[in-house]
Amino acid sequence: MTCKKCLTKPVIKLPNNNISLCKKCYLRYFEKKVRKTIRIYKLFKKGDTVGVALSGGKDSMATLQLLHSLTQQQRTTKIIAIAIDEGIKGYRDETLKFAKKFCKENKIPLKITSYKKEFGMTLDQILKKLDIHPCSVCGVFRRYLLNKEAKRNKLTILATGHNLDDEAQTILMNQFRNNMAAASRLGPLTGIKDDKKFIRRIKPLYFLTEKEIMTYAFLNNLVTPFNECPYAEDSFRSRVRESLNNLDKEYPSTKSSIINSFLDILPILKEHYKTGDINYCKECGEPTSKEKCQACEYSELIRK
Ligand code: SF4
Numbered sequence: 001m002t003c004k005k006c007l008t009k010p011v012i013k014l015p016n017n018n019i020s021l022c023k024k025c026y027l028r029y030f031e032k033k034v035r036k037t038i039r040i041y042k043l044f045k046k047g048d049t050v051g052v053a054l055s056g057g058k059d060s061m062a063t064l065q066l067l068h069s070l071t072q073q074q075r076t077t078k079i080i081a082i083a084i085d086e087g088i089k090g091y092r093d094e095t096l097k098f099a100k101k102f103c104k105e106n107k108i109p110l111k112i113t114s115y116k117k118e119f120g121m122t123l124d125q126i127l128k129k130l131d132i133h134p135c136s137v138c139g140v141f142r143r144y145l146l147n148k149e150a151k152r153n154k155l156t157i158l159a160t161g162h163n164l165d166d167e168a169q170t171i172l173m174n175q176f177r178n179n180m181a182a183a184s185r186l187g188p189l190t191g192i193k194d195d196k197k198f199i200r201r202i203k204p205l206y207f208l209t210e211k212e213i214m215t216y217a218f219l220n221n222l223v224t225p226f227n228e229c230p231y232a233e234d235s236f237r238s239r240v241r242e243s244l245n246n247l248d249k250e251y252p253s254t255k256s257s258i259i260n261s262f263l264d265i266l267p268i269l270k271e272h273y274k275t276g277d278i279n280y281c282k283e284c285g286e287p288t289s290k291e292k293c294q295a296c297e298y299s300e301l302i303r304k
């Protein structure tokens with residue numbers, strides 16, 4: 001078997017269109033797909049200060065590498081990496097070391113904040129104190145700090161490493177939970193409308209699969225041995241992920257079909273849910289759907 005484009009040794013077989021590509025042609029294919037997503041969905045424009053939420057895992061590293069290389073020549077778009085240190089010993093400290101090294105070598109500004117600094121405790125300490133599902137508190141604190149840190153650094157948009165697999169899972173999970181309001185906030189450009197206190201998020205890797213990103217990360221030496229958080233446990237998402245992977249093996253294109261059919265109805269969903277007003281938390285002033293935001297609720301529990 002040879003590369004479809006240049007007849008040299010292939011590194012990956014793309015399941016959806018059944019073609020094999022060599023390293024050079026694969027990297028070109030990957031970058032072209034990201035460029036197309038940015039262009040079609042107008043993810044950012046010249047003059048923007050784009051933040052990349054960086055965890056040190058393969059998806060966020062690939063996003064940073066891509067956006068850095070795509071914007072390096074034009075010099076009008078600024079790229080800044082934002083990292084949140086949750087305080088997970090033996091995991092996040094290691095992925096952050098990797099992220100710091102990458103940013104230093106590529107001269108990318110990196111801003112790091114932590115749960116310890118902002119909430120007074122690391123995630124490890126919080127979980128010793130509270131009997132709570134790790135990802136519930138962690139997810140709320142991370143989203144909250146990303147927005148705060150994005151504003152502190154005057155970012156105009158924030159890129160995350162979400163991929164096609166993540167999005168297909170989330171679409172199904174929202175369907176299973178009958179939560180179409182949450183579904184309306186998905187898509188390559190997240191959220192429904194602009195708000196001065198909320199930095200909108202973009203997903204440049206939206207149309208790339210987990211496998212494609214792993215291959216890209218591997219070919220660019222962006223893979224660390226620390227890819228699994230010790231608190232990640234069997235959850236609803238893992239069940240959905242497993243079912244989708246099995247279906248996709250048997251019926252290739254299942255995941256892409258979920259994404260594409262969802263994108264067809266997404267404008268209708270966004271229009272339907274755009275009427276609600278955004279509130280601001282009475283404690284911290286951050287955007288929330290309630291009177292007091294969930295991060296303030298959790299941080300009160302920690303202080304008790
Ligand atoms: S798996 Fe859960 S606890 Fe671990 S970093 Fe992700 S959200 Fe936080």
Ligand SMILES: [Zn+2]
Binds near residue numbers: 004023024
């Ligand atoms: Zn080739």
Ligand SMILES: [Zn+2]
Binds near residue numbers: 286
């Ligand atoms: Zn608050």
